[in-house]
Amino acid sequence: MKRTTEPRVRSLLICTGILMIASVCSAQQPRERIRLDDEWQFAFGHPSNAKQDFEFGTGYFSYLAKAGYGDGASAFDFDDSEWRTINLPHDWAVEAPFENNGNHSQGYKAVGRNFPERSVGWYRKKFTVPETDNGRRVVVEFDGVFRDAKVFCNGFYLGTEPSGYIPFRFDLTDYLNFGGDNVIAVRVDATMEEGRSDEPRLHITPSHWNWADREEQLIPICVYANTDAVELFLNGKTLGRKPMPHNGYVNWNVPFESGQIEARSFNSDGEVVLTKTIETVGEPVRIELVPHRNAITADGRDVSVVTVRTLDDNGHFSPTANDLIAFKMEGPGRIIGVGNGDPSSHEPDKFIDPASVWQRSLFHGLAQVIVQSSGEPGVIRLSASGPGLRPTELEIQAD
Numbered sequence: 001m002k003r004t005t006e007p008r009v010r011s012l013l014i015c016t017g018i019l020m021i022a023s024v025c026s027a028q029q030p031r032e033r034i035r036l037d038d039e040w041q042f043a044f045g046h047p048s049n050a051k052q053d054f055e056f057g058t059g060y061f062s063y064l065a066k067a068g069y070g071d072g073a074s075a076f077d078f079d080d081s082e083w084r085t086i087n088l089p090h091d092w093a094v095e096a097p098f099e100n101n102g103n104h105s106q107g108y109k110a111v112g113r114n115f116p117e118r119s120v121g122w123y124r125k126k127f128t129v130p131e132t133d134n135g136r137r138v139v140v141e142f143d144g145v146f147r148d149a150k151v152f153c154n155g156f157y158l159g160t161e162p163s164g165y166i167p168f169r170f171d172l173t174d175y176l177n178f179g180g181d182n183v184i185a186v187r188v189d190a191t192m193e194e195g196r197s198d199e200p201r202l203h204i205t206p207s208h209w210n211w212a213d214r215e216e217q218l219i220p221i222c223v224y225a226n227t228d229a230v231e232l233f234l235n236g237k238t239l240g241r242k243p244m245p246h247n248g249y250v251n252w253n254v255p256f257e258s259g260q261i262e263a264r265s266f267n268s269d270g271e272v273v274l275t276k277t278i279e280t281v282g283e284p285v286r287i288e289l290v291p292h293r294n295a296i297t298a299d300g301r302d303v304s305v306v307t308v309r310t311l312d313d314n315g316h317f318s319p320t321a322n323d324l325i326a327f328k329m330e331g332p333g334r335i336i337g338v339g340n341g342d343p344s345s346h347e348p349d350k351f352i353d354p355a356s357v358w359q360r361s362l363f364h365g366l367a368q369v370i371v372q373s374s375g376e377p378g379v380i381r382l383s384a385s386g387p388g389l390r391p392t393e394l395e396i397q398a399d
Helices: none
Strands: 020-025 032-035 040-044 084-086 098-103 120-128 137-142 149-153 156-161 168-171 181-189 202-205 218-225 229-234 237-243 249-255 260-266 272-279 286-291 303-311 324-330 333-339 358-361 366-373 378-385 392-398
Touching: 137 149, 156 168, 202 260, 202 272, 218 229, 218 260, 229 249, 237 249, 286 378, 286 392, 324 333, 324 366, 333 358, 333 378, 358 366, 366 378
Parallel strands: none
Antiparallel strands: 020 032, 020 137, 040 084, 040 120, 120 181, 137 168, 149 156, 149 181, 202 218, 218 249, 229 237, 229 260, 260 272, 286 303, 303 366, 324 358, 324 378, 333 366, 378 392
């Protein structure tokens, strides 16, 4: 395996896939990172049918606390030769068909409780660790697994990470065959959606205040919060403070006038906890590209996630824009995915035909493009254009 210093890379638009990084470290030798992205075996399991889940959990010792008794697809000697070979990051929800009763948080794809045959995935990776590394600590690091991931090494149960939005790691040292073959197995269960934290929240819907065709008409405003009360303002004038029901919302009917809506949430002592505003903006006139990283590694794998949005003449974000944006790429890079978060959109996330033009409509003024290095160093240029909009270009350095 190639040893390299590896930057953290987030998984794709939907975090159903996993990214693996192994770290080897000791006090005498520098820490190393070993890429384990390539040549994983993947197959769908099942949340309740043991046969379709490769007889996992059906052995004599079927409880996770018994170390070294991983059975079915979690066992060291399980035959996965007929499984599909994939590279990470991987997202099986993107590949699923659209269904009316699909999981709305996955864009109405055929994933979730209504589709048990597509809601559990197994990943297995074979690798070796040289005998010379015996005596060093070996850690496997996951950048994100959506969700409820059970992890095994050589049949030993390492643990479960229920969240799909946080990185985590396990120490493999005591379970490895130094100088021999090893297997990591990960069972991912995306049947259920993920809940939210108890941190203060405040949300206004609709998320914009652009209603030029409804001047002085009543616009229903709903405010969601997990605090004790909320007060609403229109252009600085209070529209009243209301107690917030538990797990509920409060609403106002507000006559539209151009300007600003502001919501303030309060705790039981009457102190302001959060403030949220929405305001009237002009028509979109230009495109903006915002990368989450301006520099990536020229290794053919590293990526930068680019946010696409439109702005008005004053540089304000246009939250109602739905323009179709086309993308072009120059330099040592490629586009590997587009998205916009619209659960009802049937536009493709990937364009397989080399002659196709990568494009995506904005949803509430936003879209995303994932740019990947091609393996050569240089400047990657991503351009974006749309009818009636000033185009723009972004440079990402690949080193």
